[in-house]
Amino acid sequence: xxFDLKDKIVxxxxxxxxxxxxxxxRLLAEGARVIAAARRMDRLQALAKDRPxxxxxxxxxxxxxxxxxxxxxxxxxGWRNIHGAVVCAGHDVGGRARFDQADAETWANIIExxxxxxxxxxxxxxxxxxxxxxxxxxxxxxxxxxITYPGGSIYSASxxxxxxxxxxxxxxxxxxxxxxxxxxxxxxxxxxxESRWGDGSKAEAFYDKAPGxxxxxxxxxxxxxxxxAPESVxxxxxxxxxxxx
Ligand code: NDP
Numbered sequence: 377x378x379f380d381l382k383d384k385i386v387x388x389x390x391x392x393x394x395x396x397x398x399x400x401x402r403l404l405a406e407g408a409r410v411i412a413a414a415r416r417m418d419r420l421q422a423l424a425k426d427r428p429x430x431x432x433x434x435x436x437x438x439x440x441x442x443x444x445x446x447x448x449x450x451x452x453x454g455w456r457n458i459h460g461a462v463v464c465a466g467h468d469v470g471g472r473a474r475f476d477q478a479d480a481e482t483w484a485n486i487i488e489x490x491x492x493x494x495x496x497x498x499x500x501x502x503x504x505x506x507x508x509x510x511x512x513x514x515x516x517x518x519x520x521x522x523i524t525y526p527g528g529s530i531y532s533a534s535x536x537x538x539x540x541x542x543x544x545x546x547x548x549x550x551x552x553x554x555x556x557x558x559x560x561x562x563x564x565x566x567x568x569x570e571s572r573w574g575d576g577s578k579a580e581a582f583y584d585k586a587p588g589x590x591x592x593x594x595x596x597x598x599x600x601x602x603x604x605a606p607e608s609v610x611x612x613x614x615x616x617x618x619x620x621x
Contacts, residue, residue, distance in 0.1 A: 379604050387605075389438060389497045390599055391464030392419035395500050395516065395599075398592035400602050404430055411455060413447070414465065421595045437466045438493030439485065447500045460512040461501045462599060466490045470530045475529050477595030483530040490534035495541060502554075510553040514563035514599055515542045517560045519615065535560075539613075540601070546612055555610045557602040562617040564590040588618030 386403050390396040391412035393476040402421055405409045409429070412420045413436035414543030420433035430466055448456055467489055470482040494515055520528060521535030538542035539558060546556035563586055569579035583589055595616060 377382050377606050379607050381460075381603060383409060385409045385455060385492065386460040386462065387411040387413060387458055387491075387497075388462045389413045389436060390463065390516075390550075391423065394464070394568060395561065395564065395592045396462070396464035397423060397596045398596040399464065399599050400431065402593075402596040403494060403603075405463075406600065406604070408424060408460075409455070411451060416619050420568060427538070436465075437496055438463075439488045441496060444493070444496035444500050447497075447542065448504070456504065457508075457509070458501050458504050459495060460514070461495045462514040462516075463497045464516050465493050465497070466534075468515055468528075468568065469530045469574070470572075471574055472527045474527055477531060478530065486530050487537075490531075491537045494522075494538055495553055498545065505554050506518060506549075506552070512555045512557070513542075513545065513557060514557045514602060517542065517558045517613075519560055519617065521563045522615070538591040543612070546610065553607055555602075555607075557599075557611050558613050559595060559598055559602070560613060560615040561595045561598075562590060562615075562621070563588075564595055566592055586618070588620030590616060 378576035386408045388396050388400050388410060390414045395403050400412050403527060411432045411434050415433040415437050424431040424433045436447055471486050477495050491621050493525055498513055498599055515538055517533040517538045520532045521539040524532045536547050542556055542558040570576050573579060597614050605611050
């Protein structure tokens with residue numbers, strides 16, 4: 377039987393654009409109550425507008441341990457019984473460069489956000505899930521977590537780490553009804569490319585050159601597929617490529 381998300385509380389970390397924002401829309405359409413978290417509050421407020429009780433904007437910087445550890449207590453009482461967490465917060469800002477051309481701050485920030493940030497968000501929500509014995513964590517890896525390419529050593533390392541962490545987490549909670557899923561998207565049209573280069577025209581040129589491109593909604597569909605599978609089914613990994621590669 378399809379898992380019903382109606383009235384379930386789901387946190388989306390990294391909800392202010394791209395895959396996270398598309399996932400918020402799909403979850404709301406399923407009747408879930410969604411906590412939309414990220415750093416850009418103006419974006420989250422626009423997303424939550426006219427949806428009181430259904431969508432709660434929450435300030436969150438996953439690279440900041442205090443922001444993440446205080447996350448649940450900063451939620452209003454009625455929003456803390458979290459069923460699911462979708463961790464979309466991630467970036468590759470300044471990372472597309474040969475190893476010696478990226479500075480220490482850049483690579484530390486990629487690891488801090490993509491790896492430690494994902495781990496921290498999971499830590500912040502897991503107690504509620506273990507107390508109930510049920511829940512669902514979804515992380516965003518990448519096809520870069522399966523391969524490597526020139527100029528991508530740090531980002532790729534971060535996504536390999538997300539893959540290992542997610543699979544380990546699934547095994548840790550294998551004696552309960554807590555499900556753990558990793559989504560591994562291929563190239564998807566979001567703000568990711570623009571932030572990677574800090575330049576919209578470079579991102580457009582990059583997308584123009586790509587033989588095929590996914591839309592954020594395609595990845596949101598994969599996330600919803602995993603989250604609505606029968607509770608006895610753990611869809612552990614979904615790899616999504618554009619048809620034309
Ligand atoms: P976007 O740049 O559109 O979205 C990234 C999201 O992460 C934003 O909501 C941003 O919000 C949030 N974020 C970044 N840093 C932090 C932080 N420190 N704290 C909280 N939130 C943060 O890109 P995508 O939607 O494409 O990216 C989502 C995930 O998908 C990432 O993990 C990315 O690595 C992965 N992915 C993307 C692919 C692609 O081709 N686009 C391919 C494979 C994987 P804010 O800035 O407001 O904090």
